[in-house]
Amino acid sequence: MSLPEKAFPVSWDQFHRDARALAWRIAGVGNGWKAIVCITRGGLVPAAIISRELGIRVVETVCVASYHDYTTQGDIQVLKEVDSALLADDGEGILIVDDLTDTGKTAGLVRAMLPKAHFATVYAKPKGRPLVDTFVTEVSQDTWIYFPWDLGFTYQEPIAEGHKG
C-alpha cells in the first residue's frame, strides 16, 4: 500500500458546506433534472444533500468499486447497473453525483453509460478533472482526501515530532 504524500482531511461540517456549494453551482447550470444517479458508495452522501437542496426526489444508484485496498486501485467492478428506464435519451437531464474524481476511471466508465448526463463531484484531482462538468475544490494528484465517514478521533503527533531526523 502506497500512501499519497499529502493529506486533505474533511470534516462533516466542511463536507456539508462543500456539497451545498456544489448544489449552488448545479443550480446555476440548469433545473428540471429528471433524476440523480449517484455512484456508490461515496456519491451517496453528496447525493442526499443535493437531492434536498435542489428538490430532486428520484435518486438512483450505479454501484462501482475499484479501490479494494485503501489507496490502491484495482480492477473496476460494476456491481449494479443504472435502471434501464433512466438510460433513455443517453442520460439527457440526468445528474450524476460522486464524492470525487481521482484518476477519472470511475467517471469515464459511468459517463459512457449516460453520455449526455451532467457529471458533478465535490472534489477533483487533475487527472479526473476533464471528465467532470462541475466540481467545487481541486486538490493535487499526490493528495489523499480523507472523508468524514472514514475517520475517527485519534492522537495527532505534534508537527515538530514528525520532522525529527
Ligand SMILES: O=P(O)(O)OC[C@H]1O[C@H](OP(=O)(O)OP(=O)(O)O)[C@H](O)[C@@H]1O
Ligand atoms: O477517479 P477514480 O480513480 O476512479 O476514483 C474515484 C472513485 O474512487 C472512490 O470510490 P471507490 O471505488 O473507492 O468506492 P467507494 O465509493 O465505495 O468508496 C470514489 O468514491 C470515486 O467513486
Ligand code: HPA
Ligand atoms: O483521495 C481519495 N480519497 C478517498 N477515496 C478515494 N478514492 C480515490 N481517491 C480517493
Ligand SMILES: [Mg+2]
Ligand atoms: Mg466511489
